[in-house]
Amino acid sequence: xxxxxxxxxxxxxxxxxxxxxxxxxxxxxxxxxxxxxxxxxxxxxxxxxxxxxxxxxxxxxxxxxxxxxxxxxxxxxxxxxxxxxxxxxxxxxxxxxxxxxxxxxxxxxxxxxxxxxxxxxxxxxxxxxxxxxxxxxxxxxxxxxxxxxxxxxxxxxxxxxxxxxxxxxxxxxxxxxxxxxxxxxxxxxxxxxxxxxxxxxxxxxxxxxxxxxxxxxxxxxxxxxxxxxxxxxxxxxxxxxxxxxxxxxxxxxxxxxxxxxxxxxxxxxxxxxxxxxxxxxxxxxxxxxxxxxxxxxxxxxxxxxxxxxxxxxxxxxxxxxxxxxxxxxxxxxxxxxxxxxxxxxxxxxxxxxxxxxxxxxxxxxxxxxxxxxxxxxxxxxxxxxxxxxxxxxxxxxxxxxxxxxxxxxxxxxxxxxxxxxxxxxxxxxxxxxxxxxxxxxxxxxxxxxxxxxxxxxxxxxxxxxxxxxxxxxxxxxxxxxxxxxxx
Numbered sequence: 001x002x003x004x005x006x007x008x009x010x011x012x013x014x015x016x017x018x019x020x021x022x023x024x025x026x027x028x029x030x031x032x033x034x035x036x037x038x039x040x041x042x043x044x045x046x047x048x049x050x051x052x053x054x055x056x057x058x059x060x061x062x063x064x065x066x067x068x069x070x071x072x073x074x075x076x077x078x079x080x081x082x083x084x085x086x087x088x089x090x091x092x093x094x095x096x097x098x099x100x101x102x103x104x105x106x107x108x109x110x111x112x113x114x115x116x117x118x119x120x121x122x123x124x125x126x127x128x129x130x131x132x133x134x135x136x137x138x139x140x141x142x143x144x145x146x147x148x149x150x151x152x153x154x155x156x157x158x159x160x161x162x163x164x165x166x167x168x169x170x171x172x173x174x175x176x177x178x179x180x181x182x183x184x185x186x187x188x189x190x191x192x193x194x195x196x197x198x199x200x201x202x203x204x205x206x207x208x209x210x211x212x213x214x215x216x217x218x219x220x221x222x223x224x225x226x227x228x229x230x231x232x233x234x235x236x237x238x239x240x241x242x243x244x245x246x247x248x249x250x251x252x253x254x255x256x257x258x259x260x261x262x263x264x265x266x267x268x269x270x271x272x273x274x275x276x277x278x279x280x281x282x283x284x285x286x287x288x289x290x291x292x293x294x295x296x297x298x299x300x301x302x303x304x305x306x307x308x309x310x311x312x313x314x315x316x317x318x319x320x321x322x323x324x325x326x327x328x329x330x331x332x333x334x335x336x337x338x339x340x341x342x343x344x345x346x347x348x349x350x351x352x353x354x355x356x357x358x359x360x361x362x363x364x365x366x367x368x369x370x371x372x373x374x375x376x377x378x379x380x381x382x383x384x385x386x387x388x389x390x391x392x393x394x395x396x397x398x399x400x401x402x403x404x405x406x407x408x409x410x411x412x413x414x415x416x417x418x419x420x421x422x423x424x425x426x427x428x429x430x431x432x433x434x435x436x437x438x439x440x441x442x443x444x445x446x447x448x449x450x451x452x453x454x455x456x457x458x459x460x461x462x463x464x465x466x467x468x469x470x471x472x473x474x475x476x477x478x479x480x481x482x483x484x485x486x487x
Contacts, residue, residue, distance in 0.1 A: 032203035049081035050074035078153035234417030247274025282459030325406030
């Protein structure tokens with residue numbers, strides 16, 4: 001099988017995402033698609049997978065031109081895509097989400113489907129309970145279900161957009177082993193990623209995009225500096241680590257206890273000070289997200305006390321937490337952080353602290369344009385959030401935050417971001433710290449946790465480590481503790 005994209009053009013208003021792109025994918029190979037945020041990677045793959053229509057150009061499969069106008073037509077051609085934000089229904093079970101879109105005829109054999117799901121999960125070393133509710137899973141686990149669903153649809157061209165977010169090192173190793181096996185069976189694997197380590201571990205060939213064009217193609221083994229220069233046209237400056245935080249108490253947890261289904265965190269006491277950064281290490285389903293949501297008032301705790309700047313907020317709503325300076329940034333951008341169908345101006349309107357009954361659209365558009373410029377968002381006040389790239393959606397989430405929160409809680413703050421964009425995000429976050437904001441953040445990237453945290457909490461199977469000082473810890477120790485050693 002051979003897939004060719006010739007002279008592909010696609011624009012979003014004044015922004016040209018694909019500018020005459022020509023790329024070829026051959027059977028039995030694993031490709032990496034690199035580029036900074038907004039370079040056109042996801043746009044190109046969405047065109048191939050039928051989520052976007054092309055303005056000009058053609059797609060050829062085995063030398064034959066094909067027209068792909070929908071994801072269903074792409075699946076008919078054996079092309080499937082796993083996107084950064086999962087397409088699923090949170091109130092449904094894992095099995096129900098797996099069955100959605102399957103061509104099972106008039107009668108659904110749930111027993112057979114469950115058996116197939118379990119077999120594929122075991123093959124890829126995913127730990128999935130078919131009867132669990134989708135809303136109880138991490139973003140990484142929800143992605144795993146989609147991968148299995150695409151395989152069940154018979155795809156021969158598997159596109160994965162940032163698939164390693166939220167999964168452990170062992171899960172990633174198992175996933176990559178499965179992808180190598182699929183490539184060995186003649187499938188085409190395309191990995192869209194900003195993680196150079198993932199590209200080097202998995203891919204045989206890398207296509208680098210910059211500003212909607214192909215900047216270069218490189219065969220393995222790869223020179224990291226060369227890939228970075230192709231992405232940005234230069235080598236970005238390295239981020240310097242941050243160590244500090246000795247101001248007044250911001251967050252106090254006393255005998256904190258919270259539980260949900262198979263996860264239970266109990267008897268945790270913690271104090272967080274102004275300007276302090278605490279990294280939460282662990283795997284999806286280890287309790288990190290549940291803990292973070294409990295600290296935000298998004299989940300009710302079973303026992304204990306939560307104080308914010310001395311005020312007892314135990315049992316209070318997120319609105320009450322937010323009114324006193326708490327802000328939460330979820331990993332699921334479009335499901336939990338923003339609203340599909342609304343543009344940037346409308347999103348900034350929703351965050352106004354003193355909204356008016358009558359909307360001044362001119363003033364609102366001017367304010368939106370100012371925030372867009374300040375946060376380097378590639379878009380206009382009229383741009384709908386779902387049409388933004390993943391990196392620009394992340395910038396938008398940060399732009400929607402209040403200017404001076406006292407406590408900032410973040411899930412995977414640099415998920416899907418390139419090196420430059422990740423540095424930019426942390427520059428913004430460090431500015432907040434210097435102004436007194438305390439930060440708790442989840443990341444599956446141990447290097448990110450080591451670089452930016454003052455203190456670290458490790459979560460493993462509902463167990464939590466003591467509070468670790470970053471300067472007295474290394475990534476190897478964190479990895480072992482995530483696996484349950486030494487907790």
